[in-house]
């Protein structure tokens with residue numbers, strides 16, 4: 001587990017005269033073991049934040065710290081799951097996970113790597129699919145393999161970018177429960193930065209929800225999610241507190257969306 005601190009991040013894409021401000025003044029402190037969701041409309045910079053924390057991108061301004069150390073690039077201390085099933089297509093599920101474990105710190109023997117990879121595949125119900133290639137698996141199965149890979153690396157933090165966004169609703173429920181089940185195990189519990197645009201998903205999974213504005217992305221509000229764990233999806237969604245919190249989050253998101261659409265429409269009118 002680790003702390004993550006984002007301090008006054010801004011991200012401007014582009015060069016040679018054309019630039020686009022994707023993030024502006026984003027600050028966020030994430031405590032050890034926190035499960036925090038970033039929620040906001042498409043294009044508000046959620047993936048950019050994940051890419052910055054994972055070290056794949058460098059902010060235009062600001063600092064990212066992991067356990068108070070500046071992040072200067074990618075590393076196995078951060079396990080990432082992307083929306084688009086980022087397994088190596090030329091490797092089987094088993095080989096994908098072995099590869100990830102081999103690239104973590106520590107001494108590894110072939111036996112320990114293979115034993116651990118098999119354990120994690122079993123844990124997500126893919127033990128029998130160890131020799132399958134990603135393109136022969138369903139979307140849900142590929143995401144289970146990605147999650148097995150993330151846990152198998154035993155990173156300090158989990159970065160998850162809309163990991164269940166492309167799944168049908170039943171698979172999504174299954175994956176949310178699986179993630180909570182694995183994460184709630186003391187040894188596997190990590191600090192999590194989770195991106196979603198689904199309010200129910202954020203409320204079910206998170207300790208806190210950071211609501212972002214449309215572009216340029218800023219953190220508009222941080223909401224504490226007060227529900228005790230383990231959480232029961234059914235009783236949660238009918239509780240008055242849940243319904244009120246959901247209504248609040250939707251109204252914040254919806255107001256911003258309407259403002260953004262109205263601004264765009266106004267811009268078009270000016271151009272026309």
Ligand SMILES: Nc1ncnc2c1ncn2[C@@H]1O[C@H](COP(=O)(O)OP(=O)(O)O)[C@@H](O)[C@H]1O
Pocket residue numbers: 013014020022040041042043044045046047048049215
């Ligand atoms: N490499 C890039 N070059 C230029 N613009 C980009 C790049 N990556 C993202 N953007 C823009 O930055 C904004 C934020 O993107 P992103 O972080 O992917 O948003 P989100 O994940 O919230 O949908 C979008 O308007 C997107 O078009």
Ligand SMILES: [Mg+2]
Pocket residue numbers: 046047048162
């Ligand atoms: Mg995104």
